[in-house]
Amino acid sequence: MKRNYRRRKSPGASILRDTAGAAATGSLGKVFLFGIFGFLVLYFGFPFFIDPMIARNGEEGVMSGVARILERRSIWAERLGIAVLLLCSAFAIFRKLVDCKVDKDTQKFTVVAAKVASRAIQKNT
Numbered sequence: 547m548k549r550n551y552r553r554r555k556s557p558g559a560s561i562l563r564d565t566a567g568a569a570a571t572g573s574l575g576k577v578f579l580f581g582i583f584g585f586l587v588l589y590f591g592f593p594f595f596i597d598p599m600i601a602r603n604g605e606e607g608v609m610s611g612v613a614r615i616l617e618r619r620s621i622w623a624e625r626l627g628i629a630v631l632l633l634c635s636a637f638a639i640f641r642k643l644v645d646c647k648v649d650k651d652t653q654k655f656t657v658v659a660a661k662v663a664s665r666a667i668q669k670n671t
Contacts, residue, residue, distance in 0.1 A: 558626050562657045565630055569637035570648040577641075581634025588627030593620040629664035633657065 565584065569577045597620065600613045636656055637648065 558622065558629075559657075559661075561626060562629055562633060562660060563653075565633055566637070566653040566657050569634050570653055574638050574642055577634050578638040581631045581638070584634070585627045585631035588623045588630060590627075592623040592627075596620045596623075625664045628667055629660040632663050633660040636660070 565580075568580065572580070596616050600616050600620075633656055636659070641648065
């Protein structure tokens with residue numbers, strides 16, 4: 547008997563998809579503030595919490611592998627913070643200029659555009 551498994555998305559994709567849903571329905575000021583708050587927490591807060599753990603573990607033995615994993619998560623959180631800020635800003639500006647409802651296809655497109663832009667910004671810094 548064959549089992550059908552759903553393909554699970556990454557946690558970052560889920561965060562961006564949920565953010566797009568909230569940004570499509572919220573008020574403009576709240577959406578923009580949510581983007582700024584999400585950026586500050588993910589870009590500065592998460593690495594601020596993780597970096598001392600990386601420094602404490604050092605480069606010896608098993609803990610060096612843990613340090614590398616935490617370092618990757620720190621970079622992932624920075625990219626996610628940039629994407630959340632871009633996504634919320636884009637929705638706030640779009641909804642201010644065009645007075646219409648945002649459909650699911652537009653939400654999917656903006657999530658993909660925010661991911662691509664955050665990767666490009668992160669690579670250039």
